[in-house]
Amino acid sequence: MYLFQRSEDLQNWLQTVRGHNRKIGFVPTMGALHAGHLSLIDQSAAANTFTVCSIFVNPTQFNDHTDLEKYPRTPARDIELLVNSGCDALFLPAVGEVYPEGLDTGVDVSLGQLAEVMEGAFRPGHFAGVMQVVHRLLQLVLPDRLYMGQKDFQQQAIIQEMIRQLELPVELVMADIVREADGLAMSSRNVRLSPEFRSKAPLIHEILSQIKQDSEERSVAEWKTWAHNQLEQAGFRPEYLEIVDGKTLQPVSSFKESKYIVACVAAWAGDVRLIDNVIVRG
Secondary structure, three states: OEEEOOHHHHHHHHHHHOEOOEOEEEEEEOOOOOHHHHHHHHHHHHHOOEEEEEEOOOHHHOOOHHHHHHOOOOHHHHHHHHHOOOOOEEEOOOHHHHOOOOOOOOOOOOOHHHHOOOHHHHOOOHHHHHHHHHHHHHHHHOOOEEEEEHHHHHHHHHHHHHHHHHOOOOEEEEEOOOEOOOOOEOOHHHHHOOHHHHHHOHHHHHHHHHHHHOHHHOOHHHHHHHHHHHHHHOOOEEEEEEEEEOOOOOEOOOOOOOOOEEEEEEEEEOOEEEEEEEEEEO
16 A cells, blocks of 8 residues: 655555556545445445545534544554555545645535434534545546445535536445444544443434334434434433435425435534434435
């Protein structure tokens, strides 16, 4: 595996391997890698000639500076994991490589209601930062396929809209959520959970699974009330639990409103914010 810290070196290497119908797959990450990230690498390696992974903790998508400071950084371990995976090249840049001084890295995309609900309502400016960094990394890598996880469902919906509006020549592939044995969605933040909340955390997926399995037994409003109560009784502080159209991300009032319905949740487990989702229909 090659390791590049300078964008120029990465691009020079890509220039030598591109062509002759070779496909480039790209997996952008913020590091602290786990089996979920590695599943994206595996999926890319199976479908493309070369796979590039980036590790970059993007400062522009953190609306809480404390969260940025606390974000786990484990580069040595990450490199070891990638060496033993199907990754061909790792891009490990400093901030100045991604956002060089004087370069306009803004993204002219109108997201409308996609960015106003759920994560957008509680993390102002977050998706502008996400679009900025993904667009910039796509400019540097120019991959044929971009791999992102379903756990950040709203994020991938917004990146898909960015790709559509800007007519970017890349295919977005959404990979299934990888879970721990007890159902907790894998996340770099899970290492910060207290033992108490780590034991309780699988409840989030249990609630979403119950909504999917027995959706017809309650109305959407009743499920939301029930889910909030379950989380609060267990000591979580839910920010939202929404049942939405999977394309527009707008709340539905009935399970019959759409053929593609997703239940999404964000909840605080102590000082750690967890998100998860389940595709109820689609």
